[in-house]
Amino acid sequence: xxxxxxxxxxxxxxxxxxxxxxxxxxxxxxxxxxxxxxxxxxxxxxxxxxxxxxxxxxxxxxxxxxxxxxxxxxxxxxxxxxxxxxxxxxxxxxxxxxxxxxxxxxxx
Amino acid sequence: xxxxxxxxxxxxxxxxxxxxxxxxxxxxxxxxxxxxxxxxxxxxxxxxxxxxxxxxxxxxxxxxxxxxxxxxxxxxxxxxxxxxxxxxxxxxxxxxxxxxxxxxxxxxxxxxxx
Numbered sequence: 001x002x003x004x005x006x007x008x009x010x011x012x013x014x015x016x017x018x019x020x021x022x023x024x025x026x027x028x029x030x031x032x033x034x035x036x037x038x039x040x041x042x043x044x045x046x047x048x049x050x051x052x053x054x055x056x057x058x059x060x061x062x063x064x065x066x067x068x069x070x071x072x073x074x075x076x077x078x079x080x081x082x083x084x085x086x087x088x089x090x091x092x093x094x095x096x097x098x099x100x101x102x103x104x105x106x107x108x
Numbered sequence: 109x110x111x112x113x114x115x116x117x118x119x120x121x122x123x124x125x126x127x128x129x130x131x132x133x134x135x136x137x138x139x140x141x142x143x144x145x146x147x148x149x150x151x152x153x154x155x156x157x158x159x160x161x162x163x164x165x166x167x168x169x170x171x172x173x174x175x176x177x178x179x180x181x182x183x184x185x186x187x188x189x190x191x192x193x194x195x196x197x198x199x200x201x202x203x204x205x206x207x208x209x210x211x212x213x214x215x216x217x218x219x220x221x222x
Contacts, residue, residue, distance in 0.1 A: 042213035
């Protein structure tokens with residue numbers, strides 16, 4: 001089955017950019033997603049990218065997709081303490097596969 | 109608030125018992141998905157229903173079963189519970205079958221098996 005991998009932790013200072021990386025194994029996915037999970041809450045869709053795109057920008061969020069390397073990244077510009085959460089990448093080839101989540105810690 | 113509701117919020121039970129988790133999708137959503145989130149396994153897709161029919165199956169144990177009712181709410185039944193079943197169980201819904209844009213997640217049910 002599909003394997004989606006992420007690094008577990010990322011720590012940045014407030015105001016810096018955060019880059020969260022994700023690799024996946026199946027290249028047939030139509031869409032790739034980034035979800036955010038705040039403590040004690042469910043997952044919230046942040047953004048998604050269609051598989052024929054290389055980049056998508058949405059306010060402070062930039063998604064980069066490298067299909068050749070099967071690498072997806074989420075860049076958060078001007079990271080705020082409110083961005084502290086767990087970030088999941090996911091793809092939906094037949095079923096939804098989620099990465100293990102990257103815990104982003106933003107230090108004031 | 110995603111519009112997806114799950115009950116109960118917390119559930120504490122003993123090994124060997126059976127529990128039922130309930131999910132009400134957003135109004136108008138026909139698909140319901142169940143996920144298990146545990147510390148060691150991460151977030152795993154369990155099963156999906158669309159308009160009452162099973163559509164996709166993930167890593168769901170045989171001790172677990174689910175169904176979607178005519179009013180589109182769904183129940184996840186967990187039986188012969190083991191300590192390792194302790195986890196957060198999320199339900200999500202979407203408008204279409206395997207909606208390619210967005211699943212809306214409920215707040216989850218935290219199951220503790222003692």
